[in-house]
Amino acid sequence: MSFLNDMFGGARSPMLLEAANYADMFSDVARALKQRSPMVDKAIDEARHVLKKNDRVIWYLRIWKVGFVCALATKLPAGFVQRIVSDYARRAGVSEHEAKTIGWEVFNDHALMQQFQHYLSLSCPDIQNRTFGHETPARILHDFAKAEKAWQSEVDESFEDSTAHELIRFPNGLAWFDLHRPTDEQEGRAMGHGGNAHRRGSTDTILSLRHVIDHGSSRLHKPVLTFVLDEHGLLGEMKGKFNGKPERQYHNEIVALLQSPIVHGIKGGGYKAENNFRVEDLDEETRGGLIDEKPELGGLYALYHKYGIHDKRVMTTLEERLQAENVRPPMMRVDAQGDITLEIWPDLEKFAEAAEDGIVVGIIEILGGDHDHLAVIDDLDDHEVISIISA
Secondary structure, three states: OOOHHHHHHOOOOOOHHHHHHHOOOOOOHHHHHOOOOOHHHHHHHHHHHHHHHHHHHHHHHHHHHHHHHHHHHHOOOOHHHHHHHHHHHHHHOOOOOHHHHHHHHHHOOOOOHHHHHHEEEEEEEOHHHHOOOOOOHHHHHHHHHHHHHHHOOOOOOOOOOOOOOEEEEOOOOEEEEOOOOOHHHHHHHHHHHOOOOOHHHOOOEEEEEEEEEEHHHOEEEEEEEEEEEEOOEEEEEEEOHHOOOOOOHHHHHHHHHOOOOOOOOOOOOOHHHHOHHHHHHHOOHHHHHHHOOOOOHHHHHHHHHOOOOHHHHHHHHHHHHHHHHHOHHHHOOOOOOOOOOOOOOOOOHHHHHHHHOHHHHHHHHHHHOOOHHHHHOOOOOOOHHHHHHHH
């Protein structure tokens, strides 16, 4: 660390100190395992990225640690997990059974961070000023939902926006605008959502369907739909007000946008993904004509079914979808039969480690004579042993 001392004149960077402090929360686990799991670093990075404030990050990591040690119970010394669970239960004022349940849910619930990402993107004072202590995630999310609802009732719906670029104008006074920015606070306030704030700094652009209102010498915009387009031309979140599903009355305007050359397909996702517009929401005749005209809107399967796996359009769409999911296209190989390989592992043990499947790793250690058979088998359910042996 001497180069850091030289760089900062003997003073540690606040960011480095903060990261080190979070890692210290897991030092006892690292000593017991004789190494620090990469899962810990990943959890710290995600918590810092999404939650940002120190009290929020510590709150999350304290609960995540309970689930983490429960998942590694077979690898930790006797009494270790009990000590961690008891400590959290005492701090949170819950039973040890509840503590285990809460920890396990946070450790396994990948959608939890997405919910916090949504709420913390809102410019709602009751949410932004909330201090995290030892409350359960359910309590905080309940309070956030209540605060969001109250805040939504106060939003201002119309505003001037001279920088928005008009894409498509309709006779009914509506128009699609490309904001050429990944986030927009005015859009968020008017629509009662976060304005895509959690994607700040990304290459996304917001597409907004707006009423254009001439008010004296001013031209006001009143958004009714917010769609998010990524750098690959794929539509992600496609929502109405308050993150609701787009109303049927706007389907003609949505179809016009989907037909435009800037849209290459639909990936969906994001907060409350079930409320996104879907091509299936259109009537059968409109949907059929749209997909015939632009097969990529029917999804990758429709494109593949029409052109085959080796068609350039199919491969381009597949690579775009993989990139959108952070899977690197160079890992992908397609053989003459059309079978797709994303990654290859040299043996079962390496695969199990990559998948972070502790049960499979334990069985491999038993078969290799490197583990206490009874200690592992005692912690497995009968159906787990049978299913692994049968496989």
